[in-house]
Amino acid sequence: MVSMKQIYLITEGNPILGMGHVTRCGALAEAFREKGCQTFLVAGESPVSMDFPGSLLSYPLAKACQQGGWQQQDTRDALAKVMGLMALQAGDPEEKVMVLDRYDLSPDWVLQLKHTAHQVGYLDDYHHRISEADFLVNHQVGAEEELQPGGFYENLSIPMKLAGGQYALLRNDFRDLPIKELGETVLNVLIMTGGGNQKGWQEKLLQWTWEIYPKLEAMASKPVTLHLLTGAQGPLFHTWEQQTQNLQGIQVYPRMAADQVAAMMKKMDLAISAGGGTVYELAAWGVPTLALVLAENQEPFVNAMEKRGLVRSLGGHKRLDSQYYQKMLLSATEDLLWRQTSSRKMQRLVDGRGPERVAAALLANNNR
Template sequence: MNRVGIRCDASTDLGVGHLMRCLALAEELRERCLEVVVLGDVGGLDWARRQLARRGLPLLPGPDGPAAMVRTARRLALDAVVIDSYALDPRCSGALREAGVRVLAIVDEDDRGQDADIYLDQNLGAERGPGGSPAGSVRLAGVRYALLRDDVRRLRRREPAEPGGRWTGEPGQPPRVLCFFGGTDAAGAAPVIAGELVATGAPFLATVVTPREGALDRLGPADGQTIHRIPPTDDLPRLVAAADLVVTAAGSSMWELLYLGKAAALVWVAENQRPAYEEVVSHGLAAGLGHLDGVTRADGPARACLRELLTRARTRAELGARGPALVDGEGRVRVADVLLSP
C-alpha cells in the first residue's frame, strides 16, 4: 500500500472533530512512509487549513457520490480510503470496496449502512456493542483505538496525577480553566459556560476559545474571576496541558483529555454526543453538566458541579487521575496496523 485518501469535511456547522481524528491517523500513516491526501471541504476555516498545511497534507475536493468517489480513487491511484462523515452517501464505501479499494469507515455507534473492510468506533463502550459487520470485515471498537494527534501525544505526563499532587494548581492561586467547544463552537456554548463559571462566585482564571468576537462582552466577572477570550488556535493542546480544569463538549477531544489526565466537565450539544457523554460520566471519568440547554438553571446540578470543581483541588486531581490508564495513545498505531495488514 502506497497512497491513502481521507474523505472528511469540516465547517462552522459540522465542527472540526472529524478532521482532527483523521489528522491523527494521517500522521501515523505518514510516519510509515505512505502518501496521504485529504478529500473534502473545510468550509473556509483558515484554522483547519493551517492544520493541513503544517502537516503537508494536500486538500482536494471531496466527491459526494459512489461513482465520483471511485473515479477519484482511480485517478489518484488510492490503495485505501478512510471515510469519516455523517452526511456522505453511505453507498460510497461499498462502491470503493467493489472497485478493489480498501475502506476504513470511522463511525460513532451508527455505521449508516456503510459497507467497509474496517469499521472504527473509538468511543468508550463501543466494544460492548452488537458487533455485526459484513463478511470479511473487521470491527475495531473502544478507546484502545482512540486516534490522538502528535500535538497531544507529546504532552503526556511522565507520571500519573495523584490526589493532592503537584498538578492541582499553585497553592493559594485560583484554578486555571480552559473552555473550548471544537474549532468553531457551532452550538454557541462558550458564552453559556463562561456565564456559569461566573455565576458560581468562585475565583478562577479562564481562557475561553471562541471565534465570535464580543461573545463574552456581557459577562460581569466578580473579584478574583478573570476571563480571557482567544480565537481557535493551533496551540490548544498546550493550553489543555496547562489547565487545572477543562470544560468542553462530549466530542472526540474527550479522549485527548483522558490521555493527558485532565479534570474535565462535559456538556453534550448534539444527540450523537449523548452516548459517549453518558458512558464517560457514568464511569466517573469526567464530570457531567448535562445538555447545553439545561446548564443555566440557577438551582441545577451544573452550577453546583462547576463550583465544586473550582473550589476543590482534590476533586479535580481525583477526576484527572482516572484517564491515563484507559487511553494509552497507541490507538492510531493499532488502527494503522489493521488498515495496512494484507
C-alpha cells in the first residue's frame, strides 16, 4: 500500500553548494507526504535542513548525521553513515524507496543502498551515468532532449527516466500561481545569488547595479527599489544592513521563510539571479530574469532557458564584467516586449506541480 511507503531523500547543503539540493528534496518530500508516505530527509552537515516545518518531514536521519559530524567531502564516510542509519530504521525493505541528490554519487552508492531499499534512484543535473539505478530524474529544461537518439541518456539502461521542465521540483508556494501582470516600467529589481553567495557575487551585482541606479530611475520616472535577498548560508543580515543603511533605494532582506520569499518574488518586475533552482521559482511567478551561471551544471540549464526565450543569460561568472552586466540590465529594463513575452512563457512552463508528477511516477513504478 502507498501509505506504507518509506521515502528516504539523501542530499547535501553547505556554504559552497548553497541550499538548492535541500530545497528541491524538501519539495519532493512534501509531494510524497501528501500521497501518504513516511518521509525522511538526510541532509548531511547542513543545519538549515532543520528549518523545514515539523509537519513536513521526519528528521531522525538528518539529526543523526548532524550529530555525527558527517563531512560532505568524505564520500566513503558519508555512505557508511547512511548505511548505518538505514539499518536502524524499522520497516520492510520492499516498501522503501531511496532518492539520492549528491554530487559525489557513484555506482557504489547505489549498489550498497540496494541492500536496504527496494528501489534506489537519483536526481541528476550533473550528467551522472549510473546504470545500476532504478530511476533518474533530471528536472532541467532541455534535459528531455538527452532522451532522444544521440542524447546523453539514450543508452543508459535505467528502467525509468524522467526528464524536462515539467518535473521542476518546487515547493507548494509556487503551485498554480496567477498570471503575472507586468507594469510598463521596472520599479522593483530583485538580486539573489542562492544560498551560499558564491565568490561574493551578491556584493558585485549590487555594486554594479547601484552604479547605474540613476539611469534606472530616469527610465522609470519614479523611485526604483533594489531588493537584495541574502542567502541562507551567505553573509549575515546585519552586515548588509550596515553597508546599505544610508542608501535610499536598497532594501536588504534577512534569511526569509520560504513563504515570505515566494510573496516577495510576486512583487518583482525584474530579477538578477544565479542560474539554479531559483530561476524556476521566478518562472512560476513570471518574473523576467537575467540568469548568471555560477556553477558548471547550471550552464546547460540557463542556455536551454535562453534558447526558449525564457530568460536572458549573463553567461558564466568567470567572464562577466560590470560593463556587460550593466548593458544587459539596462537593455532588459527598456525592453517591455521581451519582459512581457518571457513572463508568459515562464508561467506556461512552470505550474509548480513537478514534485507531484515525480512522486506519482516513482510510486507507480515501485508498485509494479
